[in-house]
Amino acid sequence: MPQRSDTIIIGGGQAGLATAHVARGLGLSPVVLEAAQSIAGSWPHYYDSLTLFSPARRSALPGAPFPGDPNGYPSRDEVVAYLAGYAERLDADIRTGHRVIKVAAGSGEGAGRVLEVVTESGESFTAPVVIAATGAFSRPYRPDLPGLGSFTGSVPHSSEYRRPGEFAGRRVVIVGGGNSAVQIAIELAENCRVTLATRHPLRFMPQRVAGVDMHIWLQRTGLDAAGWARPLLTGGKGTPVFDTGTYRARIATGNPDRRPMFTGLDGDHVVWADGTRERVDVVLLATGYRPGVDYLADLGALDEAGLPLHRGGISTTRSGLGYVGLEWQRSFASATLRGVGADARHVLTRLRP
Numbered sequence: 001m002p003q004r005s006d007t008i009i010i011g012g013g014q015a016g017l018a019t020a021h022v023a024r025g026l027g028l029s030p031v032v033l034e035a036a037q038s039i040a041g042s043w044p045h046y047y048d049s050l051t052l053f054s055p056a057r058r059s060a061l062p063g064a065p066f067p068g069d070p071n072g073y074p075s076r077d078e079v080v081a082y083l084a085g086y087a088e089r090l091d092a093d094i095r096t097g098h099r100v101i102k103v104a105a106g107s108g109e110g111a112g113r114v115l116e117v118v119t120e121s122g123e124s125f126t127a128p129v130v131i132a133a134t135g136a137f138s139r140p141y142r143p144d145l146p147g148l149g150s151f152t153g154s155v156p157h158s159s160e161y162r163r164p165g166e167f168a169g170r171r172v173v174i175v176g177g178g179n180s181a182v183q184i185a186i187e188l189a190e191n192c193r194v195t196l197a198t199r200h201p202l203r204f205m206p207q208r209v210a211g212v213d214m215h216i217w218l219q220r221t222g223l224d225a226a227g228w229a230r231p232l233l234t235g236g237k238g239t240p241v242f243d244t245g246t247y248r249a250r251i252a253t254g255n256p257d258r259r260p261m262f263t264g265l266d267g268d269h270v271v272w273a274d275g276t277r278e279r280v281d282v283v284l285l286a287t288g289y290r291p292g293v294d295y296l297a298d299l300g301a302l303d304e305a306g307l308p309l310h311r312g313g314i315s316t317t318r319s320g321l322g323y324v325g326l327e328w329q330r331s332f333a334s335a336t337l338r339g340v341g342a343d344a345r346h347v348l349t350r351l352r353p
Helices: 013-026 076-089 177-190 214-221 229-232 246-252 294-298 338-350
Strands: 007-010 030-033 093-097 099-107 115-119 122-125 129-132 171-175 193-196 202-207 242-243 255-262 262-268 270-271 276-281 282-285 320-324
Touching: 007 122, 013 030, 013 076, 013 338, 030 122, 076 093, 099 294, 129 338, 171 177, 177 193, 177 242, 177 246, 193 282, 242 246, 320 338
Parallel strands: 007 030, 007 129, 030 093, 129 320, 171 193, 171 282, 193 255, 202 242
Antiparallel strands: 099 115, 115 122, 262 270, 270 276
């Protein structure tokens, strides 16, 4: 028999934990299903040197300030420890080792009012509200680059990158120009020759203005929640890279350098936009992610590209289905530590029974 609950949250990372906290505050009794054997979502799998590009005071989940210097920028391991502690204090039924493989319409009496969640081990759970909070790390985006099939070098995604030592002495081209791409490029350049290949010039945004972190300015001005500001902040002419000046200065040295996107790959060579050819060992894809919600494929909740059909995190095709942690779900901060709590409250107050 399926195990019944009033709310099922799929994913035990930052989005799932924030959603569970909000659910408890609303009087719900959520069950959190996490695929991994421990809580922290994708954070333990990011590269070793990763640091947040928002300060600790703007990197907290609801109900628990981030410890340490409020103006500091937490490391990956500090985030992992914070999430583990948050989960320990959370009054919710969190079940690790429960990988969800399918969400379907309920069956039997009252089926129209519930969704059924099935795990890899065959366990079944039903609830009138299901929140997909699995993030995107499990689904790295790998663009179909010209000549990729002929390239004899390695083509890792940034999700597979951990530390620079394994690339020492190699010629590396990084595809992408966001914060992670630039951080990785500068780290790799200590031991090898690195180029950032992008369709637009790098766009540096000051990390601090008048002594105040840019994320605080974005909140105060309302830009991070303004739909019209999305092209300005995330696309169009390149993704902004938050910088204290260190990144820009390092790239000005020529290693790493930035070049227009190459036109193709051929054997062990990259063909640059000006027609020159260069031997390359590694093409590293810092090309982002797509929502990891394949378990919704049979529910009619996704479009042809496998992306959620939703408005502000509320499914437009399935009653009782919501999302937390999607990029630009409601704001610039939606997929960040500081943004998931507000989105969880928005979704749950509209979906709760």
